[in-house]
Amino acid sequence: MxxxxxxxxxxxxxxxxxxxHKEERVKCKTYAxxxxxxxxxxxxxxxxxxxxxxxxxALGAIAGKETQAYRSLISSRPTAVDLANxxxxxxxxxxxxxxxxxxxxxxxxxxxxxxxxxxxxxxLIPRNPKILTHCNTGPLAAxxxxxxxxxxxxAHKSGKRPFVWVKETRPRFQGAxxxxxxxxxxxxxxxxxxxxxxxxxxxxxxxxxxxGADRICRNGDFAxxxxxxxxxxxxxxxxxxxxxxxxxxxxxSRLKSGNSIQIERRxxxxxxxxxGKRIYAKGTRxxxxxxxxxxxxxxxxxxxxxxxxxxxxxxxxxxKA
Amino acid sequence: MxxxxxxxxxxxxxxxxxxxHKEERVKCKTYAxxxxxxxxxxxxxxxxxxxxxxxxxALGAIAGKETQAYRSLISSRPTAVDLANxxxxxxxxxxxxxxxxxxxxxxxxxxxxxxxxxxxxxxLIPRNPKILTHCNTGPLAAxxxxxxxxxxxxAHKSGKRPFVWVKETRPRFQGAxxxxxxxxxxxxxxxxxxxxxxxxxxxxxxxxxxxGADRICRNGDFAxxxxxxxxxxxxxxxxxxxxxxxxxxxxxSRLKSGNSIQIERRxxxxxxxxxGKRIYAKGTRxxxxxxxxxxxxxxxxxxxxxxxxxxxxxxxxxxKA
Numbered sequence: 001m002x003x004x005x006x007x008x009x010x011x012x013x014x015x016x017x018x019x020x021h022k023e024e025r026v027k028c029k030t031y032a033x034x035x036x037x038x039x040x041x042x043x044x045x046x047x048x049x050x051x052x053x054x055x056x057x058a059l060g061a062i063a064g065k066e067t068q069a070y071r072s073l074i075s076s077r078p079t080a081v082d083l084a085n086x087x088x089x090x091x092x093x094x095x096x097x098x099x100x101x102x103x104x105x106x107x108x109x110x111x112x113x114x115x116x117x118x119x120x121x122x123x124l125i126p127r128n129p130k131i132l133t134h135c136n137t138g139p140l141a142a143x144x145x146x147x148x149x150x151x152x153x154x155a156h157k158s159g160k161r162p163f164v165w166v167k168e169t170r171p172r173f174q175g176a177x178x179x180x181x182x183x184x185x186x187x188x189x190x191x192x193x194x195x196x197x198x199x200x201x202x203x204x205x206x207x208x209x210x211x212g213a214d215r216i217c218r219n220g221d222f223a224x225x226x227x228x229x230x231x232x233x234x235x236x237x238x239x240x241x242x243x244x245x246x247x248x249x250x251x252x253s254r255l256k257s258g259n260s261i262q263i264e265r266r267x268x269x270x271x272x273x274x275x276g277k278r279i280y281a282k283g284t285r286x287x288x289x290x291x292x293x294x295x296x297x298x299x300x301x302x303x304x305x306x307x308x309x310x311x312x313x314x315x316x317x318x319x320k321a
Numbered sequence: 322m323x324x325x326x327x328x329x330x331x332x333x334x335x336x337x338x339x340x341x342h343k344e345e346r347v348k349c350k351t352y353a354x355x356x357x358x359x360x361x362x363x364x365x366x367x368x369x370x371x372x373x374x375x376x377x378x379a380l381g382a383i384a385g386k387e388t389q390a391y392r393s394l395i396s397s398r399p400t401a402v403d404l405a406n407x408x409x410x411x412x413x414x415x416x417x418x419x420x421x422x423x424x425x426x427x428x429x430x431x432x433x434x435x436x437x438x439x440x441x442x443x444x445l446i447p448r449n450p451k452i453l454t455h456c457n458t459g460p461l462a463a464x465x466x467x468x469x470x471x472x473x474x475x476a477h478k479s480g481k482r483p484f485v486w487v488k489e490t491r492p493r494f495q496g497a498x499x500x501x502x503x504x505x506x507x508x509x510x511x512x513x514x515x516x517x518x519x520x521x522x523x524x525x526x527x528x529x530x531x532x533g534a535d536r537i538c539r540n541g542d543f544a545x546x547x548x549x550x551x552x553x554x555x556x557x558x559x560x561x562x563x564x565x566x567x568x569x570x571x572x573x574s575r576l577k578s579g580n581s582i583q584i585e586r587r588x589x590x591x592x593x594x595x596x597g598k599r600i601y602a603k604g605t606r607x608x609x610x611x612x613x614x615x616x617x618x619x620x621x622x623x624x625x626x627x628x629x630x631x632x633x634x635x636x637x638x639x640x641k642a
Contacts, residue, residue: 019603020601020602021599046335087377087424117551128478129331142343154371158323165608167516168491168592169514170489170491170514171514173600174607175601176600176601176602178602179601179602179605180602180605183602183604189606190606190608191592191593191606191607191608192592192599192607192608192609193491193492193515193547193548193592193609194491194514194515194516194548194549194606195488195491195515195547195551195552196547196548196610196613197551198548198550198551198554198610199547199550199551199584199610199613199614202550202613226514226516226517226520227514227517229519229520229521229523230516230519230520230551232553233519233555234551234554234555234559237554237558239385263520271489271512271513271514272512274598275595277343277595277596277598279489279494279497280496280500280512281341281342281500281501281504282499283498283504284500284501284504284512285511285512286511286512286513286515287486287511287512287513288513289516289520292517292519292520292523293520293523311517311608
């Protein structure tokens, strides 16, 4: 199952809004179409949107609209830094190689990082663990391999028999993507509503939490899907290890701490409707922050392609960002 | 808007599953119909189901099926003790008065307790507060007045200008009932997904948490809608007051601590489907605990019809359970 592929001068994106019910692809022939696909979450997940953005830049460059492409893609989603880093890479190297070759390089690098990080991460997973995860961090989110779900898959392949609690991840139910991917890998799992995590922890039903990141700051604070920060507080309160996985493209050397991360607020309808059907009374308003920020002190370890890091300092020293 | 009414030998229940879209009533002519309405959540909220159960007992007694009615109603929902306490009241007084008179007495007592507790609670609410609440605790949940939402309404009436963050309360979206009730009372509010609460707290957007309870044990541990315990941990971590409101019919003198509370597990479909439409891939399984247990040490104060209590000891001494 290919999440992202480039052929015949177009980028094909597996439409994640239709999964797990339908496998459809969206064809993007221009940077503007890629930008819109990122904004509307046809493609989602920090590493995956960075790959899509690299190809979006390439399509822009080929059409002689390089600057417009950078500008449009950078503003398609504000929180994940991987997207900005992909654009930065395309920009910095634009005189060196053809845009499509560059996009292909970025893609290969992202997959390679995810391939490596999952093997580091798997060392942290004990036998027969009950693992809690949030949002979707599988191949869908990263183009290939995945981040946190890649770690779980690697642990599964090595015979550690993980069981996974899948948080549904309101409002967009990325838990449906995660359970679909786990099902395909035959990894046992159950879906829970987001707020059932705490009582499972209290009942000894969670051995570790592992999830992804959208932007990791210099001090180790990181942004990830809304619902990550509460999980970190809860894991801390229950003395449960809390692991963050991301390729180094998620590191943001320009931001000192989480206070400066821009949190995307998405359409209220994501909260107030399901599949076009209204849940709330007419006139009801919602607030829909798509991400939250978790302070570094709640993180047990960061896992990147360069290893396992027990502190923000170690992370920044050990990872070639 | 009447949640519960008895007329022409039948109990009429406002169908809370249809709200806020349709105002329909379900007519129950037998104890079995009342029992089924409680189980299917036509009527919900600990005080409201206790009133419905009292009338269910009365219908059973009138039909000469007293014992069957007790048995059926007690097992309709296991977690809220108010239901058991209502049945206990009907049973203990059955030789004293007619069943319908007794049910009416129970109803009146419940409303009277809620009327009184909201005035105590309102004293705890500062001016211009940003209040976070969970599930639904308004007139719908209590027949009249409500518990936590009653307190908020009383604070609003006295000019304190509360603003309310309404947690959507997955899986059944009781937040839609709360926002509908707040809208009718013209109290400003916004809906959030359950896992957005933590980042609002971190951002200083929550001054206090107030919610209801389904069963309060001797040591002060209490059961309430799943998503309460995590909120208590989060409030504690952010030094935000966490208030629990309930009429004394929610006190369970037989249970020493929260460990012994039976937590209802409801149909997985509540998590996996919305309005009959599948969210997850075929074969996906869920775990759906309807409640969780919060330890007493996380409670700032309990509010009953008898006052405000800062400790479990004070609660049990001060409330005539």
